[in-house]
Amino acid sequence: MIAIQLADVDIGDLIRAAKKHGTGAVIVFDGVVRDDDITEMELEAYEDIAKQELQNIAKDATEQFRLLQVDIIHRIGCLAVGENILVIVVAAGHREEAYAGSRYIIEAIKAGVPIWKKELTKNGGRWVPGEHGHGRPKTS
Amino acid sequence: MTVKIRFFARFRELLGTDIMTDVVAGMMFSSLITTIAKKNPEGYDAIFDEKGTFREFVILMKNGKRIDIADAAKTPVEDGDEIAVFPPVAGG
Numbered sequence: 001m002i003a004i005q006l007a008d009v010d011i012g013d014l015i016r017a018a019k020k021h022g023t024g025a026v027i028v029f030d031g032v033v034r035d036d037d038i039t040e041m042e043l044e045a046y047e048d049i050a051k052q053e054l055q056n057i058a059k060d061a062t063e064q065f066r067l068l069q070v071d072i073i074h075r076i077g078c079l080a081v082g083e084n085i086l087v088i089v090v091a092a093g094h095r096e097e098a099y100a101g102s103r104y105i106i107e108a109i110k111a112g113v114p115i116w117k118k119e120l121t122k123n124g125g126r127w128v129p130g131e132h133g134h135g136r137p138k139t140s
Numbered sequence: 141m142t143v144k145i146r147f148f149a150r151f152r153e154l155l156g157t158d159i160m161t162d163v164v165a166g167m168m169f170s171s172l173i174t175t176i177a178k179k180n181p182e183g184y185d186a187i188f189d190e191k192g193t194f195r196e197f198v199i200l201m202k203n204g205k206r207i208d209i210a211d212a213a214k215t216p217v218e219d220g221d222e223i224a225v226f227p228p229v230a231g232g
Binding site for chain 2: 031043044045046048049050052074085086106109110111112113114115116117118127128129130131
């Protein structure tokens with residue numbers, strides 16, 4: 001499942017679905033809204049493009065790390081402190097591939113997928129600066 | 141000839157988004173964005189430097205493909221194009 005959505009996701013369901021024939025390791029990355037003295041966080045995406053880029057990242061990771069399952073769910077909208085922002089579930093035959101694949105996916109998302117966060121505080125709001133400037137090199 | 145311009149994040153707050161605009165044949169990407177951005181000085185300053193060129197961090201897309209800033213002045217926009225302009229991404 002690759003999705004950009006308002007709703008939260010049941011991580012337990014994703015883990016259960018990831019346990020396929022041959023699975024020896026499932027890694028879950030759960031990015032949550034940190035309590036940085038904010039009231040809530042607003043997330044915005046260039047949805048069509050972001051979803052396509054998530055699909056490309058999942059495909060690249062699957063091929064590179066021999067993953068058996070990849071789920072990426074990135075939420076948008078208004079989220080409270082502690083809520084899930086991004087859930088990545090990967091399954092592989094062994095832990096090395098699972099850890100490496102999960103790490104590859106989160107770093108690729110941070111580098112180039114068109115999604116933005118605004119931290120809302122009692123005094124207004126501030127856009128979270130991107131870490132990567134022009135981001136992931138073009139693959140097509 | 142009509143194109144759609146989409147700004148995101150801070151640029152959207154300053155300039156709006158999903159802007160449908162008529163353009164003349166042969167108009168270039170950078171000219172189009174300059175014209176639209178000039179409607180709000182703060183929006184213009186967020187995207188362009190004092191020489192009128194795109195700020196280094198600005199990301200440009202045409203129909204989902206990234207356009208290098210260096211190519212924006214020689215990239216024509218065409219009927220039905222979706223043009224996107226946004227600051228560095230910060231997902232995850």
